[in-house]
Amino acid sequence: MATDRKLRGAAIFWAFIVKEFKHVVRDRKSLAILLGLPVVMMTLFGFALSNEVKDTRFVVVDLTPDAATLALTDRLDQSKYFSFAGQVRNEAEIEQVFRRGEARLAVLFGAQFDRGNAGQRQLRLVADASDANTANIVTNYATAIIAQFQSELPGALPTSAGIVVETRMLYNPQLKSSYMFVPGVMTLILMLLGAMMTSVSIVREKERGTMEVLLVSPMNPLMVIISKAVPYMVLCFVDVLIILALSYGVLDMPGGANIPLLLAECLLFIVTTLALGLVISNKVETQQTAMFISLVGLLMPALVFSGFMFPIENMPLPLKVISNVVPTKWFYMIASNVMIKGLGFAAVIKPTVILAGMTLVLLLISLKSFKQRL
Amino acid sequence: MATVVVEHVSKAYQRGTVPALRDMSFDVRSGELFGLIGPDGAGKTTLLRILTTLLLADQGSARVADLDVVKDYHAIRRLVGYMPGRFSLYQDLSVAENLAFFATVFGTTVAANYHLVSDIYVQLEPFKQRLAGNLSGGMKQKLALCCALIHEPKVLFLDEPTTGVDPVSRKEFWDMLGRLRDRGITIVVSTPYMDEAARCDRVALVQHGQIIALDSLPAMLASHATETFAVRGATGGPFHMLRDLRAYPFTKYCFAFGQEHHLVLLPNAPGGAAVEAYMRERGHATVSVQRIAPNIEDVFIELSQPPSAKEPAHG
Numbered sequence: 148m149a150t151d152r153k154l155r156g157a158a159i160f161w162a163f164i165v166k167e168f169k170h171v172v173r174d175r176k177s178l179a180i181l182l183g184l185p186v187v188m189m190t191l192f193g194f195a196l197s198n199e200v201k202d203t204r205f206v207v208v209d210l211t212p213d214a215a216t217l218a219l220t221d222r223l224d225q226s227k228y229f230s231f232a233g234q235v236r237n238e239a240e241i242e243q244v245f246r247r248g249e250a251r252l253a254v255l256f257g258a259q260f261d262r263g264n265a266g267q268r269q270l271r272l273v274a275d276a277s278d279a280n281t282a283n284i285v286t287n288y289a290t291a292i293i294a295q296f297q298s299e300l301p302g303a304l305p306t307s308a309g310i311v312v313e314t315r316m317l318y319n320p321q322l323k324s325s326y327m328f329v330p331g332v333m334t335l336i337l338m339l340l341g342a343m344m345t346s347v348s349i350v351r352e353k354e355r356g357t358m359e360v361l362l363v364s365p366m367n368p369l370m371v372i373i374s375k376a377v378p379y380m381v382l383c384f385v386d387v388l389i390i391l392a393l394s395y396g397v398l399d400m401p402g403g404a405n406i407p408l409l410l411a412e413c414l415l416f417i418v419t420t421l422a423l424g425l426v427i428s429n430k431v432e433t434q435q436t437a438m439f440i441s442l443v444g445l446l447m448p449a450l451v452f453s454g455f456m457f458p459i460e461n462m463p464l465p466l467k468v469i470s471n472v473v474p475t476k477w478f479y480m481i482a483s484n485v486m487i488k489g490l491g492f493a494a495v496i497k498p499t500v501i502l503a504g505m506t507l508v509l510l511l512i513s514l515k516s517f518k519q520r521l
Numbered sequence: 522m523a524t525v526v527v528e529h530v531s532k533a534y535q536r537g538t539v540p541a542l543r544d545m546s547f548d549v550r551s552g553e554l555f556g557l558i559g560p561d562g563a564g565k566t567t568l569l570r571i572l573t574t575l576l577l578a579d580q581g582s583a584r585v586a587d588l589d590v591v592k593d594y595h596a597i598r599r600l601v602g603y604m605p606g607r608f609s610l611y612q613d614l615s616v617a618e619n620l621a622f623f624a625t626v627f628g629t630t631v632a633a634n635y636h637l638v639s640d641i642y643v644q645l646e647p648f649k650q651r652l653a654g655n656l657s658g659g660m661k662q663k664l665a666l667c668c669a670l671i672h673e674p675k676v677l678f679l680d681e682p683t684t685g686v687d688p689v690s691r692k693e694f695w696d697m698l699g700r701l702r703d704r705g706i707t708i709v710v711s712t713p714y715m716d717e718a719a720r721c722d723r724v725a726l727v728q729h730g731q732i733i734a735l736d737s738l739p740a741m742l743a744s745h746a747t748e749t750f751a752v753r754g755a756t757g758g759p760f761h762m763l764r765d766l767r768a769y770p771f772t773k774y775c776f777a778f779g780q781e782h783h784l785v786l787l788p789n790a791p792g793g794a795a796v797e798a799y800m801r802e803r804g805h806a807t808v809s810v811q812r813i814a815p816n817i818e819d820v821f822i823e824l825s826q827p828p829s830a831k832e833p834a835h836g
Contacts, residue, residue, distance in 0.1 A: 155628050162625035166614065173613045356609035360668070363573045365599040366626050519594070521575045 159366060163374035164381075167348070171382065181344065185336050185386045189393045192328045200284050204232035205252040206244050209260075216256045219296050223254070228288045238273070245275045252285050326400040330482035331455030333390050334475050337383055337413070338449040341420025342427065343441035345379045349428035350437040359521065372517060376421045383417045384410075394486075403489040412485065412495070415502055416478040422509035423474075429516040449475040477502045524676055524707040525549035525572060530581035532567055532730075537579070541567040542730040544581070549709055550723075554702040557711040558718055558817075559727030565711035566606055568727075569680045572709070573603045586675055602674030604665050606681045612654030616645050619653050620667055627672030638667040641697050659690025666697065677701065679710040683717065695720040715818045726821055733824040738817060747823050749815040750784040750793055754800070754808040765803045769796065776822060783819055784810075 171178055205223060209216045224231035232250045235241055241253040257269025272289055276282035349372065352358040361371050387410065394400040423445065431437050450456055452466075452473040459470050470476050477498040484490045492499075525548065532542040541564045549555040557565045570576040572585055574594035583590045588597050610619045620642070624631045635642070641663050648656065653664060662682050669677060679698075683691045695717065702708055702722070710721070718724040718738050725735040734741055752775075754762050766775040766782055771790035775782055784796065793810045800808040815823070 158625055159628070162622055166611070166618075166622050169618070170611070170613060355612070356605050356607050357611060359575060359605045360603065360609045360623070361626065362575060363598050363601065363603040364623075364626050365628055365672070520577065521570060 156370070159370065160374050160377070163371075164378050167375065167378035170348070171378070177344070181340060181382050181386070182389070184340065185332075185389045186393070188332050188336055189329075189390060189398070192332050193326075193393070193398050200228050200281065200288060202230045203228060203252060203281075203285050203288075204250040205229050205254060205289075206232050206235045206241065206250045208235055208237065208241065208253060208255040210236075210256075211259050213260060215300065216260050219256075219293065220254070222296050223289065223292055226288075226292055228285075228292075241273055251275045251281065252289060254289070326394055326398045327487065328455070329390065329394045329398070329400060330479055330486050331453060333387065333413070333482055334416075334453050334455060334479045335446070335449055336386060336390065337416055337478075338420050338475055339441065339446050340386060341379065341383050341417050342424040342445050343438060344382070345376055345421050345424030346427035346431070346437040346441055347434050348379070349375050349425070350431060350434050353428075353432060354434055362520070369514065369517065372425060372513075376425060379424075380414075380417050380421055383420070384414065387413045387417075400486070404486045405489070405491055408492055408495075409482070409485045412478070412481045412499065415499065415506065416474070416481075419474050419478070419502060419506040419509065422506055422513055425513035426509055426516065429513055429518065448473050452476050453479040455479055472505075474502060474505050477505075522551045523548035524551045524553075524586055525555075525709060526584040527568070527572070528582050530568070530571060530578045530583055532564075532571065532576065532578050540730055542571075542578070545730065545732055546581075547725055547732055547735055549707060551707055552702065552705050553722045554698060554708045554720070555710070556718055556721030556724040557709065557727055558713070558715060558724050558821075559711075560713055563727040564730035565727055566680055567730075569603075569678050569709070569711060573601060573678050574598060600675045602669035602672065602677045604662075604669040604677075604679045604682055606684070608653075608661050608665060610653050610661070610665055610668060613652060615650050615652055616656070616664055617649040619664060620671060623668040624671045629672050631671065634671050634673055637670050637673055640700065641670075642667050644693075657690075659686045659694070662686055662690070662694060663697075666694070670701070674706065677706050677708045677710075679708065681711055681713065683712060683714065691717075715816075715821060718817045724817075726824060728821075728825050734820065741820055742815065742817065745815065745820040745823055747785055747815055747819070749813055749819050750786070750796060751778075751811050751813045752782040752784050752796070752800070752808065753780065753811075754805045762800075762805060762808075765800065765805065766796075769799055771795075774822065774826060778818065783813075783815075783822075785819075785823065 171181065207216075207220050209220070220231060223229045229252070232244075235244060235253070238255070241255075244250050244253070251274060253273040255271040255273065257271075260270070270293065272286050274282040274286050349358075352361065352375075358371075391406075391409075395402070424441070427437055427440050427444075431440065452459070452470040453475040454470075459467060459476065462470065480498045481495045481502070484495050488494075527548070528546050530542055530545045531540070533540045545564075545568065557568065559565055567576065571578050572583055572590060574590050574597050577591060585597050586600060590597060611622070614622065620638075621631055624634065645660060645664055645667065648660065653661065656664065666679070666682065669679070683694055686694065691714075698708055698710065699720065721738070723735065723737050724741070725732045726741075727733070734745070736744070752762070752766060763775060763777055763782055766772060766784055771787050773785045773787045775784045786792075786796070793812055797808055797810045800810070
């Protein structure tokens with residue numbers, strides 16, 4: 148009898164999963180969102196929205212051209228970060244060039260650059276800082292190339308004579324942003340899809356009246372809810388796999404991450420977002436409200452408080468405190484530690500425990516608030 | 522023996538300000554086809570939702586198959602079938618998929634209980650690959666009935682199953698309900714169509730959250746046999762005629778009923794011939810006044826008259 152009931156439970160569970168998949172597959176829009184969103188977001192952030200510096204055009208003010216200035220100009224032009232956009236005569240012209248957007252960097256050589264002593268060679272960099280981040284990166288790159296050039300010049304100072312600051316960008320040595328954003332995008336996508344899809348699909352049953360029929364059935368209503376969440380857990384997991392495939396296959400994400408650990412952490416976070424979706428679906432009556440709450444109530448905090456777009460360390464104290472209750476912050480911490488830094492479980496125990504605790508609380512709330520009646 | 526027992530049930534919405542049911546009490550006998558008949562907003566859906574454990578009554582108690590709707594709600598959900606008022610199946614699943622899904626949810630299979638739904642489902646079979654959302658209104662209701670029946674319920678609650686269904690499908694639907702009743706299933710069905718009362722073993726007339734009459738149709742017609750006249754005429758618009766009839770000093774109330782008007786006179790009225798004379802005087806030359814046996818709608822209007830009111834509250 149007990150096994151009979153178990154079998155029946157398994158059959159109901161399976162029927163629900165099949166039904167839910169049919170809903171998703173037959174609704175082209177939700178299918179497009181579910182599978183297209185990760186691809187679109189990865190492509191956007193990976194290629195279009197990258198703040199990586201590539202082929203930045205620069206102009207040169209060189210009133211007394213000589214071998215050294217030409218060599219340096221050539222060196223900059225040869226690097227993949229810069230491309231030579233021409234000569235200008237003075238600083239006024241630089242501004243015009245910047246205004247027209249024809250270049251972002253200007254290199255001004257001092258008079259008689261080559262003939263000066265090593266200590267007197269003068270060179271100025273002028274960058275278009277209307278986009279401060281890019282200007283910063285551009286000048287850093289240019290400085291590095293120039294320093295390298297200088298050390299090769301005849302008569303260069305021995306390095307012991309001065310302090311040479313060497314900056315190493317750990318974990319992302321080329322300052323390539325294209326895979327840096329993967330943990331962030333993954334956090335956003337899972338938050339959005341997990342919570343929105345679950346809440347919308349449950350609220351849809353309320354709105355269409357099918358929940359009314361399901362409630363008046365021998366099925367445990369709790370089972371209704373859980374079996375609605377499972378298909379979306381599977382779909383979110385598929386999204387994680389898509390994201391990882393794109394990261395390693397297309398974006399040249401360096402290997403070394405603990406993949407099983409990463410997948411396990413993703414699964415935990417998916418459960419968190421599903422629990423959030425369940426809480427939402429218990430409180431609202433229409434699909435539109437569910438979608439609105441998921442978008443504004445969850446996506447915005449996820450974006451602001453994950454540390455993905457805005458570093459949390461720079462926030463004023465009240466916002467820092469708030470960020471602690473946003474689950475995305477902890478998952479982003481885990482994901483970037485595991486994916487980018489290649490750290491093991493020991494490094495992410497604290498955020499994992501916090502995230503698991505939040506998930507437990509959310510699940511309890513959603514169970515408590517589930518309405519057994521209309 | 523009573524399968525459904527309702528005792529002093531009251532329910533109000535919006536924090537008690539909008540009453541839906543007022544102190545309602547009645548029984549439904551085992552194996553009975555019981556009709557809840559009343560206009561929209563009478564409280565039929567609220568009552569059915571309380572009986573199917575979906576809503577809690579503010580006051581009073583109700584039992585279905587000797588189980589309390591509040592305490593034993595889980596046991597009740599195992600043995601009742603429920604068909605909500607609006608179409609509540611998955612529109613993006615096919616006919617066959619809907620039936621199979623609900624069979625599984627109710628812990629059975631279509632094959633095991635096919636005999637229960639066979640004579641209804643046979644009509645749906647040609648369309649079984651069609652998405653439920655693309656079915657006609659009548660077909661949708663038949664599919665919903667199949668889904669509510671597939672687990673062999675002891676009691677079946679149907680909320681306005683024939684609303685928005687064409688007359689032929691309505692007749693077929695009621696034939697099916699009759700057959701299910703013959704199999705021993707107790708059926709409680711609500712409807713706004715007075716003419717469907719004839720298909721029920723007993724009917725309860727519901728208005729403003731109260732039962733204003735409860736009996737079998739013949740008994741109800743016999744006990745409320747008010748003298749009723751059917752007035753027909755060719756000249757003047759129907760409204761014109763209704764206005765004149767209502768202006769007649771001995772009219773108790775009058776309402777339009779299809780092509781004719783049903784008129785009930787005050788006790789001291791001179792009779793049908795006097796009405797005819799009055800109407801001729803008013804210019805309705807071809808008027809005919811005939812005494813008729815009141816139908817269920819006449820009884821409903823009669824019973825819903827506020828005491829000693831001349832203007833009927835029909836509509």
